[in-house]
Amino acid sequence: MENFVYFNPTEIYFGRGQEEKIGEIIKKHGIKKILFLYGRSSIKKIGLYDKVVKSLQEANIEFIEHGGVKPNPILSHTLEGVRKAKEFGAEAILGVGGGSVVDEAKAIALGVIVGEDELWSYFRHEKEIKEALPVFDILTLAATGTEMNGNAVITHDETKEKLYISSPLLCPKASILNPELTFTVPKEYQAYAAVDVIAHVIELYFSSDYCPKIQARFIEGLIKTVMETTEAILENPKDYQARAEFMWASTLALNGLAQIGFKGGGFHNHLLAHAIGGLYDLPHGACLSIVIPAWMKWWCAKNPSPFERFAKEVFGLSKAEEGIEALKNWFKKIGSPTSFKEAGLDEKAVEETAKITVQTAPVWGLDKYYNFETTKEILMKALS
Amino acid sequence: MENFVYFNPTEIYFGRGQEEKIGEIIKKHGIKKILFLYGRSSIKKIGLYDKVVKSLQEANIEFIEHGGVKPNPILSHTLEGVRKAKEFGAEAILGVGGGSVVDEAKAIALGVIVGEDELWSYFRHEKEIKEALPVFDILTLAATGTEMNGNAVITHDETKEKLYISSPLLCPKASILNPELTFTVPKEYQAYAAVDVIAHVIELYFSSDYCPKIQARFIEGLIKTVMETTEAILENPKDYQARAEFMWASTLALNGLAQIGFKGGGFHNHLLAHAIGGLYDLPHGACLSIVIPAWMKWWCAKNPSPFERFAKEVFGLSKAEEGIEALKNWFKKIGSPTSFKEAGLDEKAVEETAKITVQTAPVWGLDKYYNFETTKEILMKALS
Numbered sequence: 145m146e147n148f149v150y151f152n153p154t155e156i157y158f159g160r161g162q163e164e165k166i167g168e169i170i171k172k173h174g175i176k177k178i179l180f181l182y183g184r185s186s187i188k189k190i191g192l193y194d195k196v197v198k199s200l201q202e203a204n205i206e207f208i209e210h211g212g213v214k215p216n217p218i219l220s221h222t223l224e225g226v227r228k229a230k231e232f233g234a235e236a237i238l239g240v241g242g243g244s245v246v247d248e249a250k251a252i253a254l255g256v257i258v259g260e261d262e263l264w265s266y267f268r269h270e271k272e273i274k275e276a277l278p279v280f281d282i283l284t285l286a287a288t289g290t291e292m293n294g295n296a297v298i299t300h301d302e303t304k305e306k307l308y309i310s311s312p313l314l315c316p317k318a319s320i321l322n323p324e325l326t327f328t329v330p331k332e333y334q335a336y337a338a339v340d341v342i343a344h345v346i347e348l349y350f351s352s353d354y355c356p357k358i359q360a361r362f363i364e365g366l367i368k369t370v371m372e373t374t375e376a377i378l379e380n381p382k383d384y385q386a387r388a389e390f391m392w393a394s395t396l397a398l399n400g401l402a403q404i405g406f407k408g409g410g411f412h413n414h415l416l417a418h419a420i421g422g423l424y425d426l427p428h429g430a431c432l433s434i435v436i437p438a439w440m441k442w443w444c445a446k447n448p449s450p451f452e453r454f455a456k457e458v459f460g461l462s463k464a465e466e467g468i469e470a471l472k473n474w475f476k477k478i479g480s481p482t483s484f485k486e487a488g489l490d491e492k493a494v495e496e497t498a499k500i501t502v503q504t505a506p507v508w509g510l511d512k513y514y515n516f517e518t519t520k521e522i523l524m525k526a527l528s
Numbered sequence: 529m530e531n532f533v534y535f536n537p538t539e540i541y542f543g544r545g546q547e548e549k550i551g552e553i554i555k556k557h558g559i560k561k562i563l564f565l566y567g568r569s570s571i572k573k574i575g576l577y578d579k580v581v582k583s584l585q586e587a588n589i590e591f592i593e594h595g596g597v598k599p600n601p602i603l604s605h606t607l608e609g610v611r612k613a614k615e616f617g618a619e620a621i622l623g624v625g626g627g628s629v630v631d632e633a634k635a636i637a638l639g640v641i642v643g644e645d646e647l648w649s650y651f652r653h654e655k656e657i658k659e660a661l662p663v664f665d666i667l668t669l670a671a672t673g674t675e676m677n678g679n680a681v682i683t684h685d686e687t688k689e690k691l692y693i694s695s696p697l698l699c700p701k702a703s704i705l706n707p708e709l710t711f712t713v714p715k716e717y718q719a720y721a722a723v724d725v726i727a728h729v730i731e732l733y734f735s736s737d738y739c740p741k742i743q744a745r746f747i748e749g750l751i752k753t754v755m756e757t758t759e760a761i762l763e764n765p766k767d768y769q770a771r772a773e774f775m776w777a778s779t780l781a782l783n784g785l786a787q788i789g790f791k792g793g794g795f796h797n798h799l800l801a802h803a804i805g806g807l808y809d810l811p812h813g814a815c816l817s818i819v820i821p822a823w824m825k826w827w828c829a830k831n832p833s834p835f836e837r838f839a840k841e842v843f844g845l846s847k848a849e850e851g852i853e854a855l856k857n858w859f860k861k862i863g864s865p866t867s868f869k870e871a872g873l874d875e876k877a878v879e880e881t882a883k884i885t886v887q888t889a890p891v892w893g894l895d896k897y898y899n900f901e902t903t904k905e906i907l908m909k910a911l912s
Binding site (some may be wrong): 145146147148149150151152153154155156157159160161163317323356357358361362365366368369372385388389392393396401404405452 | 529530531532533534535537538539540541542543544546568583661707740741742745746748749750752753769772773774777780785788789
């Protein structure tokens with residue numbers, strides 16, 4: 145294993161009814177005024193909005209609302225949140241929704257400190273994060289792992305760059321994970337979520353020089369849980385046990401535990417998928433299921449042993465290529481696209497994606513791998 | 529999965545050379561005066577003592593020493609530490625050594641706040657922990673997981689009770705885990721350590737009403753890692769990768785992650801093993817390897833399915849009983865005793881152990897299972 149530092153201070157409240165504690169939890173941190181951030185109308189439909197308001201009122205937490213966060217959260221809406229939070233004097237940000245809402249909550253939490261004009265330079269990694277308001281969240285879509293890490297991804301409205309910030313200071317103080325709140329997640333979003341969770345754990349597993357077995361076993365256990373529970377959820381969206389195990393798997397997949405002890409790897413598939421997502425506003429998981437099999441075919445020649453291990457441990461197959469094919473077929477089975485064409489895109493999209501990939505690769509520390517020609521060649525494997 | 533709250537604020541510095549940062553890490557927390565706690569002479573033999581002193585001096589951390597912690601740390605030595613820390617005005621406790629040293633560091637950290645006269649009542653769970661000094665540690669024996677949890681076990685010199693305290697307030701602020709510092713751990717202690725780590729993860733796995741698959745997979749992965757790396761370490765004590773994976777497995781085994789999402793289980797084997805340990809000053813792992821197979825045979829009838837799963841997933845065997853036998857044989861293979869007789873004890877020890885077990889079972893919430901007769905019956909299976 146390689147040297148690492150691990151620190152994760154997020155308090156997790158997991159299970160039925162935990163959302164009713166939100167006011168009390170925020171109060172425990174000595175906070176009295178918050179910005180309450182959410183997406184579209186879904187939290188109102190499932191009655192969560194009313195529960196949150198009641199819990200905040202009972203704990204005497206004053207709040208101002210900022211709704212309308214988009215699935216790929218954008219900078220302009222974030223900056224609007226920063227202005228509202230500053231005007232109101234918010235001491236913390238509460239995000240209630242999926243990964244997009246929590247990500248935007250983190251971005252606003254930083255923006256209130258550094259100011260609207262400076263915020264994007266932190267996404268360009270030009271400045272170091274030194275302070276942020278505390279973030280709290282109630283999760284309604286299990287996928288990104290943002291509820292227990294210090295990462296946030298925002299898309300620039302104009303340049304279409306989809307970039308991230310990362311700092312332990314952005315880890316939520318507390319996250320509420322009630323699997324029942326994910327019962328209404330539509331089937332296609334459950335599929336995209338499954339792809340995203342798998343992507344989080346396979347990035348370093350495949351791309352690093354060496355994968356410690358303790359990490360490989362943890363990762364393979366998470367992947368098997370994700371596959372099994374996703375199938376159960378697609379069969380019966382109200383299967384509590386499946387929703388719960390999926391939800392916890394998605395948190396563990398990107399809370400830092402699966403990503404330590406490696407050397408030399410990178411988030412290759414995320415780089416490629418973010419390029420597509422920034423350009424075409426496709427769900428993140430759909431972008432990933434398009435690029436992953438193509439990237440795997442290309443990278444497998446460079447580092448065959450983890451691909452062989454993956455085929456054996458996850459699918460009981462003997463050859464690396466069979467494992468790649470099995471994963472691609474599983475993505476198809478759950479209804480996530482595995483080619484540009486399935487997502488309604490053509491060769492022009494491949495070119496555009498390659499262009500953005502090359503532009504953003506330095507931010508991901510992966511520019512030595514991706515020039516325009518190579519990238520296009522990889523992505524062409526995903527055309528149809 | 530059952531509802532749970534998870535919170536673990538310990539910062540982990542893992543890998544080669546991390547111990548040189550100890551002064552700087554303590555300083556970062558605004559601390560200037562500490563009690564430096566250690567065991568016998570081993571940290572001096574391996575040069576660690578000098579490194580710690582140098583790092584503390586460089587960071588201008590003043591310290592007073594308290595050496596001589598015993599493998600089963602005792603109350604009287606703890607109270608002596610409390611007095612020294614108070615007289616010196618220590619603001620934190622630094623434990624450098626194995627699990628015993630870190631446990632005693634936590635007990636002293638609590639004792640400084642609550643006073644010598646009150647400390648044992650916290651081990652009897654008569655009072656709630658509300659404050660403790662910060663604890664830091666450098667680990668030299670990977671086994672108990674104390675470096676990333678809020679638990680500490682101390683034995684009362686006179687009554688021989690071996691009891692624990694547990695609170696998030698006792699989680700170390702930072703723990704340094706350098707696998708190289710475990711190179712000199714003797715083979716028998718490596719074996720006991722392996723038993724202890726396995727025990728931590730199988731307690732709830734076997735004894736709960738229901739084991740979520742995500743947890744089962746995590747636990748099985750840890751057990752396989754422990755078995756594989758222990759064999760490698762016994763073969764070559766300086767196998768860095770094996771020491772590293774074993775060390776991290778031992779931390780993950782009792783940092784709370786493996787123990788969430790269950791209902792109805794308890795730490796049965798630890799209750800029994802602590803009774804032996806308190807009476808006969810045997811290493812904790814040796815006490816566990818004596819009781820585990822006997823307890824498994826007895827409990828298997830009550831809850832067969834996890835025992836079947838264990839046999840299959842860990843050993844590739846089809847029957848529950850075969851899994852129990854395989855684990856017992858593995859304990860024998862690595863040189864940890866699997867009967868009272870192997871540890872030089874007889875039927876009188878069985879009786880004494882049963883007596884203490886019954887006395888302490890209420891503290892563990894397990895008194896409904898263990899009356900004297902039943903307990904003696906279970907332990908007699910471990911006599912020879």
